[in-house]
Amino acid sequence: MSIKVKYFASIREALGRSEDELAARPGMTVDQVWQTSAQIAVPANTIVSVNEEFSHWQQFVSDGDEVAFFPPVTGG
């Protein structure tokens, strides 16, 4: 089991990839997911989601979760 990490829009472009797979560690937070997977400074105003719900950087994650990082939304 692992955590699926997704990147969208300008963050996807900055990283040069749209997804990562990460081995989950006990007590791992969204912030630690970013530090482990992206390995660059967090772009300003980055928004996070866990399992397709808006979330926050201190949210704990576990095996099978899908974590996404993206800039403020601009649809409509």
Add this chain to the structure above:
Amino acid sequence: MVIVSEKAFQPWQVLADYESQRAGLQGQIGASAVFVGTMRTVNQGRTIEAMTLEHYPGMTEKYLKLVCSEAGEKWQILDSFVQHRYGRILPDEPIVLVAVWSQHRDSAFKACRYIIDELKTRAPFWKQEQTGEGSHWVEKNT
């Protein structure tokens, strides 16, 4: 009903088709409010040649449905419909269609306004604009 599609659409035809196939609301609708957002060629002083919309499949539909559901809890509406494009979009093409049906105009107007406003801050879409000088991500909604 929520539709997220790459295909260009004609909002008035979409609505006509949807209304003709919808069952159960005959004689109840007294008000229909419709919002259509289209691509314009000028944004923040730049001339835009085209636009590419990226989205988060799954989360997008989830939040569009959630926003419609919230509108239904706040106002007495009979039905709502949202269609949103992704992919490459050209000037004058519709990007988003929001329609709300209710018994009275106040609920229809307010629910329609709520859905488009919430969509713009919560539905995970991102616009990238193409100009003669290259492309750039839109950083905030107007």
